[in-house]
Amino acid sequence: MALLDQINEPDDLKKLDQGKLPALAEEIRKFILQHVSVTGGHLASNLGVVELTIALHYVYNSPSDKIIWDVGHQSYVHKILTSRKDNFYTLRSYGGLSGFPKRKESVHDIFETGHSSTSISAALGIARARDLKKELYHVIAVVGDGALTGGMAFEAMNDAGHSDTNLTVILNDNEMSISQNVGALATHLTRIRSNPRYNWLKKVVESQLRGLPLIGRPMANGIEKLKNSLKYLLVPGIIFEEMGFTYMGPVNGHDLNGLVSVFERAKKVKGPVLIHVITKKGKGYDFSETNPERYHGVPPFDLEHGCEQDIEANMTYSMTFGRHLTSIAEKNNDIVAITVAMPEGTGLTPFKDRFPERFFDVGIAEQHAVTLAAGMAANGLRPVVAIYSTFFQRAYDQVLHDVCQQNLPVIFALDRAGIVGEDGETHQGVFDISYLQHIPNITLMAPKNTSELRKMMDYALTVNGPVAIRYPRGRGGIAESLPSLPLRDLSWEILEHGCKVAVLAVGSMVEVAIQLSKCLKARNIRPTIINARVIKPLDLIMLKQLANEADLLVTLEDNVLIGGFGSSVVQYVVANRIDVHVLNFGIPDRFIEHGSIKRLREELKLDHESIADEISKVLAREEKAYAGFTQGTY
Ligand SMILES: Cc1ncc(C[n+]2csc(CCOP(=O)(O)OP(=O)(O)O)c2C)c(N)n1
Structure with a gap:
């Protein structure tokens, strides 16, 4: 029986002999490749954290211990090990598993992300709440070297480092953001990684220091001082030490025994700790190892031939x-x-x-x-x-x-x-x-x-x-x-002349408007179609004319209705007391989950047929005209 078949949650993982973990890692890599090549998703980042995630769940007790993923695009292995393996085929599809941590999906998803560099702030917040409530557990933030370039990560480290809060930050350093990582800190991390002498010397001196006898407090303090001054010479992550973190590493992020042992040691350290883990982005699949940038996020692709792209066709x-x-x-x-x-x-x-x-x-x-x-x-x-x-x-x-x-x-x-x-x-x-x-x-x-x-x-x-x-x-x-005219005077563009109904569409909704026009014509409604290509300033000359001539103004946008283009049109109509219906189509007042764009548009009733139905209904009602009528939960 495959090892992965025996694992549904972290407790199952803990029953495995530590010696079997590398074999499990290989199975998980294959599982990810098989699934992501069908669903699409963040491939390279996940292939890089297989051992890291296994070791985390082997050593820590999620969900009592809290693991917080930065960005969250690398949480697939975590999902697989926390009861979502059987649903993994639904990844990123409408109604299926999200590609990012989601609290409603699992008790193991402690904090939701998608935007970068939030994990240390969130982890510190959770840790401080833990301390105030006098609870006991570990809080771990997993942050990439790319995410560490974000200002928020520094703000959080600055705050965490001057407190005694027990907090573990795992720096997953793969030298890559989506592209090659940039900045002075990235250069510093490269220096640490690439200096074997540094690491050798550190090991020798550390073991010597450990060998010194601890006789009474003065001696212990002396050793601490000695250690502290040697740190400047020896500790590669001195920048983190100076910020108040205990630095551990660098550790090979694909060596499961090494990871398990460093996490066990980190559990005993008081105050904030940073564990520097070196991983290879895209590990275990030739195509992604050699081109991690291309394989950061992929559409469905053929495993054997890799992810090809025809530039001109796309x-x-x-x-x-x-x-x-x-x-x-x-x-x-x-x-x-x-x-x-x-x-x-x-x-x-x-x-x-x-x-x-x-x-x-x-x-x-x-x-x-x-x-x-x-x-x-x-x-x-x-x-x-x-x-x-x-x-x-x-x-x-x-x-x-x-x-x-x-x-x-x-x-x-x-x-x-x-x-x-x-x-x-x-x-x-x-x-x-x-x-x-x-x-x-x-x-x-x-x-x-x-x-x-x-x-x-x-x-x-x-x-x-x-x-x-x-x-x-x-x-x-x-x-x-369609041809495109120069903008010069910031005017809108009339794409079709009609009567009664004027459709004002923004950006990609112009395509919907073109289909909508066909649909309405089939129902004997001939709309005017406007490409409202300038959102601010509004083309007031054209808007005034349309509002005065049409019975119904329809705005289409793929932005939230509140404060959107349609709301500006309504404001204009109301402020100028123009007697015209206005129908706003856009995103309602809620967050929109994952799924294909087509599926989501249908669900939001932003597809041309749903819009045509709504327009037909309003026209059929022949209500007394009033301004400011809006669709959706405004
Ligand atoms: C605020 C913000 N800007 C940009 C992005 C796009 N983005 C997603 S992952 C990523 C790179 C993250 O690099 P790293 O943290 O090193 O993770 P890796 O993918 O290398 O494991 C970027 C730039 C984002 N998620 N959030």
């Missing part, structure tokens, strides 16, 4: 952005590009290769990225910050206070705006219109297709102030064939 918004930025930067030396650890995901790799000196990967540091851009813009450059919509949330104050208040010409390229699908709640880019459009000075746009994205980028460079362009994940669909 011309995404991100690629369009990256290529166009590279081409306009040829003629404009002031353009610089900033990414937060995601050169590949945001399409900036061509720019990085062509203009290495004008490209800045700042690590997982969204706040810093935005204020860095503000500084550059204040000194005459044209910075372009490429960030996923969901992670941009982190930098709200920097956008408001450092960029917009000073009206600095920074361009924000907000990738993965709207519903993103399988990554679920923590990654949906459905808040950006609401958290940006109320900030003075900003211009906010959303293209209907990739060619319009290029036009918007050209336009943004002519604006002497902040501009944000939000665009969705993946490729454009049926709207790709």
Whole structure:
């Protein structure tokens, strides 16, 4: 019987002989490969933490002991060992297992994540609550070297390090963020890893020190002092020691005996401890070991041939952005590009290769990225910050206070705006219109297709102030064939002339509007279809005309209804006492779980048929016209 078949929860694991753990690790690797190649998901990070996770559950008693995963994309092995193996085939599908820790999924999922660098703060909070309630258990944060580049991780270490709180931080150091990790700390960690002399010397001196007799307190204190001064010479993680942590490591993260023994020792240490574990991202699968960046997150793929990609056939918004930025930067030396650890995901790799000196990967540091851009813009450059919509949330104050208040010409390229699908709640880019459009000075746009994205980028460079362009994940669909006009006057675009009903669609919802139009025509309703490509400022000339001429205005957006584009339209209509129905379609007031984009749109009734049904119903009711009517839980 396979070892994995005998394990459903951590107690089963603890019954295994320690000598069998490496064989179990191999079985789990195969299990992950078989499943993730079908479901898609975060492959390389999980293959790297197989032994680490086994050892954690072998030594600690989850859920009494609390294990908190940073980002949470590497929690698959944890899920497999905590009663979710049999459901693993549902990973990331609608109604199935989430790709991230979820409290409602398991008592072993202590804290929900998806955004990076939160684990040490959360773990410290849990540990402090434990102490105040006079409870006894271990709290462990598992954080990657990439996640450690985030400011929050430092803020938490700074706080934890000056307290006596018992807390274990496991630094999973694989030299990679999604791409190669960056920054001074990453360089320091590399130095530790790559210096065998250091480690040899440390071992020798430590064993000598352990051999010294402990005669009375003065002698013990003397040894402590000696140890402390030797630390500067010998302890590789002195930076962590100086921050108040006991540093243990570096430890080979694929040696189960070594891991079990270091965790056992760490349990006895008082105060905050940091265990430095070295792992190989993508371990055990040739393709992912050699190209961990490509295999960080994968769609379903063929195990034998690996994850292939036909670049031209997959011309995404991100690629369009990256290529166009590279081409306009040829003629404009002031353009610089900033990414937060995601050169590949945001399409900036061509720019990085062509203009290495004008490209800045700042690590997982969204706040810093935005204020860095503000500084550059204040000194005459044209910075372009490429960030996923969901992670941009982190930098709200920097956008408001450092960029917009000073009206600095920074361009924000907000990738993965709207519903993103399988990554679920923590990654949906459905808040950006609401958290940006109320900030003075900003211009906010959303293209209907990739060619319009290029036009918007050209336009943004002519604006002497902040501009944000939000665009969705993946490729454009049926709207790709539509021509795109230059923006110049920030006007909206009329795609179809009709009467009675005017549909105002934002970004990727233009595609839905085109299908909606067909559907309505089949019901003898001929709508006007507007590409509301500029969200702020509203095209008031066109809006006024439409509101006065139509019986019903319909807004479509893949942003939350509260504070979204539709709410601005309603505000305008109400403020100007225009007698017209307004129907807002967008994301209701709740978090949207994982599933395919198509499935989620249907569930949210944001597909063209559901919208057509709702419009037909309203028209059929022939209610007395009133403004401000909204759909969804507003
Ligand atoms: C605030 C935030 N920005 C960006 C990301 C995207 N992201 C997901 S995982 C990851 C790299 C994390 O690296 P590391 O912590 O070393 O984990 P590894 O995947 O290498 O195991 C990044 C940048 C994120 N999750 N959160």
